[in-house]
Amino acid sequence: MRKVTVFPKSNEVKREKIASTLLGSSVILLFLISWELLFQFRFVNPLFISSPSRVVLALLTIIMDGSLLQNLIISGQEFVFGYGVAILLGFPIGIMLGWFKLVRAAFGPFIAAMQATPRIALMPLFIIWFGLGITSKIVIVLLSAIFPLIVNLQVAMSTIDNDLIHVARAYGASRWQVFRSIALPTTLPFLITGLRLAAGRGLLGVIVAEVFGGAAGLGYMIQYAGSTFQTDKVFAGVLVVAFTGITLDFTLDRLGRHFDRWRGEVAVH
Amino acid sequence: MKEAILERSSVAAANGYAALAFKLDGSHREPPESFVKRPVKLSIKDLVIGYLDKQSGHTMVAVDNVTLDIREGEFVTIVGLSGCGKSTFLNAIAGLVKHQHGEIRVNDRIVTGPGMDRAVVFQKASLLPWRKVGRNITYGLELSGMKPAAAREKAGYYVNLVRLNGFEDHYPHQLSGGMQQRVNLARALACDPEVLLLDEPFAALDAITRELMQNELLELCEKVGKTVLMVTHQIDEAVLLSDRVIIFSSRPAYVLADIRIPIERPRKSVIKDSEEFRRLMNEIWRVIEGNANIGGGI
Secondary structure, eight states: OOOOOOOOOOHHHHHHHHHHHHHHHHHHHHHHHHHHHHHHTTSSOHHHHOOHHHHHHHHHHHHHTSHHHHHHHHHHHHHHHHHHHHHHHHHHHHHHHHHOHHHHHHHHHHHHHHHHSOGGGGHHHHHHHHOSSHHHHHHHHHHHHHHHHHHHHHHHHHTOOHHHHHHHHHTTOOHHHHIIIIIHHHHHHHHHHHHHHHHHHHHHHHHHHHHHHOSSSHHHHHHHHHHTTOHHHHHHHHHHHHHHHHHHHHHHHHHHHHHTTTOTTSOOO | OHHHHHHHHHHHHHHHHHHHHHHHTSSTTSOOHHHHTSOEEEEEEEEEEEEEOTTTOOEEEEEEEEEEEEETTOEEEEEOOTTSSHHHHHHHHHTSSOOSEEEEEETTEEOOSOOTTEEEEOSSOOOOTTSOHHHHHTHHHHHTTOOHHHHHHHHHHHHHHTTOTTOTTSOGGGSOHHHHHHHHHHHHHHTOOSEEEEESTTTTSOHHHHHHHHHHHHHHHHHHOOEEEEEESOHHHHHHHOSEEEEEOSSSBOEEEEEEOOOOSSOOGGGGGSHHHHHHHHHHHHHHHHHHHHHTOO
């Protein structure tokens, strides 16, 4: 029996990977060290730039006094609700726009116009409508996250292989069967890309909305620390936000690779 | 514009009848003796297929008044210049293209659209890339409402027949072009159609693989004894596999000649070296050539 052979990664490839990882980390390390030195030797006013060691200290402080967790929970709630509703609405809307010509003709221009509007510019309105609480932020997250989803799914529908539809029809597939067996699987990789983009935009939405008009949450914490010249705490907050973003993106990327196994050109590690 | 088309069509028709007259002396018009007593599986009567030419806005004739009977177990091949309308003809039988006049019957039932009594193997394998080979083969069966497990069991015989056992868990991209085309063939066979329709099934393969696949199809057909209608522009392929070769004129397509291939079965690919094989190929080629020269079909 013939078998498809998968060649193991050669040592050369492995070595190259280790070398590039080392290079990348040493640049970060160099940056942190120079930053620390800049602070220690008072080249710049410490009030403005803080230092890595003080950022870590600030981080530990807000972890210990529970204020980080408290703000994290509020921001997390805003994100999860906004992102969740964006998926629940964005998925069917994107699919419908891609699948039905008439829906695309009717709502395409409206959605394009909505997408071009900077969401945060509507924040004053949302504060008037929904108050300073969690709801106005959820709306911002929703509006930030939904468009990348809609656009990606709509594009996915236009990449459907016509030959496959031809085959399905030759085998007597109904329109619904064509949709389920060909259109939906085609959209999956695009859905993952959409989810990644949406997560990034959503996170941005949370922070900006809280900085702009919040009474709690990570964005508010950063904004408040900034206005009271607690630079260490600002950096600590930014660090937490960045870490959250990276984790989210990494998880979705892994999920995408899992669903992309059938595609030859994507290497699965 | 329309007159010009009509005029050209009539010139081509006159040419076609000349070719027919040339054929009528022999016994070519009758089906091979071994098939005469068998029931007619696929019956095409006075079929006319038109299509809307988007540039001129006129309805053009792609297939002009074709009548054809294919009996159970018969392997019939249509040859003709590329673009002559033979694929359109096949698509009409598959139920994918509407015809303007005439009728198509499978087992005496009029064809109105795609159905499970016919299965098509297209030139491109067109496998669903996210389905493993096994689930690709059962795709047609699943569309007809069969559960995946039951479909797998039914398809098992054909998986062995096209020698794909052991490859069920591979994704299409892991297979060679020839292997992918075998999956395509197995997908069609698994539906156990009354009539198998092959649309230039090996045209996208390299010359060596094509030759190997022809031999495999030959072997396969002798085993399963399906009624097959194939479209190709490879004359040797047509002669090797068929009981009858139908020659289509250049557009609009009508039957120029219906040539019986009296080489007895089971056949082996070595018959390609025989005198008779070459004589038949020449005969077919002469008809095509004559049509191309007079009708200006190239």
